[in-house]
Amino acid sequence: MRLSYPTNVKVVKVPCTGRVDVLMVLKALESGVDGVYLAGCEIGDCHFLKGNLRAVKRIAYAKELLKEVGIEPERVEMYHIATSDGPRFAQVAKEMTEKIRALGPNPVKDKNKAFKA
Amino acid sequence: MIVGNRKPLEEILEMVKPYKKILLLGCNECITVCAAGGEREVGVLASELKLSRAKNGGEIEIKEHTLERQCDFEYIDQIKPFVDDYEAIVSMACGAGIQYTAERFPGKVVLPAINTTFLGVTLEQGVWSERCQGCGECILHLTGGICPVARCAKSLFNGPCGGSSNGKCEVNPDTPCAWQLIVDRLKELGQLENYEKIIEVKNWSTSRDGGPRTRVREDLRIPKDS
Amino acid sequence: MKTKSNIERLLEKGEFVVTSECGPPRGSDAEAVRKKGNLLKEVVDGVNVTDNQTSVVRMSSLASCVILKEMGFDPIWQLVCRDRNRIAIQSDILGAAALGINNILCLSGDHQSFGDNPKAKNVYDIDSIQLIHTVKTLRDEGKFLGGDELKGTPSLFIGAAENPFADPYEIRAMRLGKKVKAGCDFIQTQCIYNVEKFSKWMGEVRERGLHKQCAILAGVTPLKSAGMAKYMKKNVPGMDVPDSLIERLAAVPKENQAQEGIKICVEMIRQLKEIEGVRGVHIMAIEWEEKVAEIVKAAGLSPRPA
Structure with a gap:
């Protein structure tokens, strides 16, 4: 399966979405990325039992924090994709890219000088 | 930190009167820092109780034990292996710790050795002072960082009287x-004009007046089995 | 006129107003209130009725007001924040207005540790400045603190106390400004013995234009003896009794000190009357009500205007 997905999606590997902390999501947005989504395992399929369920809650929390800040919470999403489901991975990458493109660039990108190299 | 006072010995003696074997349970957190119910104070109280019993011709067996915390059940549960060897627990934690210990052992008598008093700071070694009443709606930004709720005897929002x-x-x-x-x-901050603003009637529903309070961070809760 | 208050009416006419005070009895005898009332009848324009002053339990201030009202007085109902939450306060305000009370004096109240129930829980749901605003909101906006509209608004002339001698001094005039902003119509001050310091405070009050927005009644209390003067200086917080006054009292034989105290009080009223912005005097003759008539007369403030 030589599936392609949008090149703007940068994959950060973690052992489990349960490893992802809210702060990682926020720091990514601070650094200027336009959106962050987690590709976790299907519900009930977590190797570490509840890692993906924890991630769901943390993404919900991150969305609340973004709402407080006034940044679109849609920039952050949680997806459940089976490890074997390549086509779904590509589809989600496309879907998320389109969604973020519709939202426009991250509003802090040009303003946050601290992260301009 | 949470500050408390050791109850007078007389009061504790009255509470433990019916018991010959007690577990004297200290707490290693705030109550240790304010020198009311830590390991040292557990030792002192145990000694006082033994001396007093001996003087009056009685006997008492006391196990001294100080937990890391009495406000987290993981620590409280550490006494499970030996708790049943004792007729009663005398807790030297704050009111929260005493209650949580009692909650973990519903069949066990848990007695308070501490009068919990306030949320405060150490002014100097041996002196503690109240700073906060946990009203649930902080206004320190309006009052130069000094709380009128906790520190004014009348909790006036537009003092002084x-x-x-x-x-x-x-x-x-x-x-x-x-x-x-x-x-x-x-004055020091150059914000005396803030004094002229009337602080409006307070919402007390965030304080104890709204009923016992619970705090939930949904993202931190362990997910239920799906 | 905002209200049917007698003192408001007299102040509008430009009269120099005279008020005094009546502490309710420590029992349920209405006659005790009437007895004190009789000493003040036709002597003053309004009578303050204290609300469990110094946190000692006494007959209800409102009940005592009603008894005095029946005698033809226009009572000034004192209400403290110590004992009631905002629900009770609003309810009592409506009740007082319904019973024909025209004046309210908004106070935080002495701390309960001074009284006969030092183990009591205090309330202080709202403070005196918030209380002033509460009365004003009920009266002028016809709204409860909760936002609902009320049917029939309480027409009360709103008063407050101010102590020009309490610390910190630099905010005393500012604090009066807060009371005025909250909706205060008149002020009765803590008893004044240091006229010079009071004048200085009045200067600051005038600078802020506060004397035009609310009527200031200067408080006085006749001293019974040099001992009482010393006691007040030493034990009553925020009380400024100059040594010269104590010396003057101590210089007269003991049996004449009370008379000297009254003389001082009368002189003081005459001085206070001359200060720009002082619109009246509030005579607090604590358990010495029988002397008020004499003081008023000697100060040239008798008879009272109709």
């Missing part, structure tokens, strides 16, 4: 008048 004299509170000449402190601090 007529009883402020030479910087002291009329209720106790050793207590600084909170509003004198607020005015001094606002």
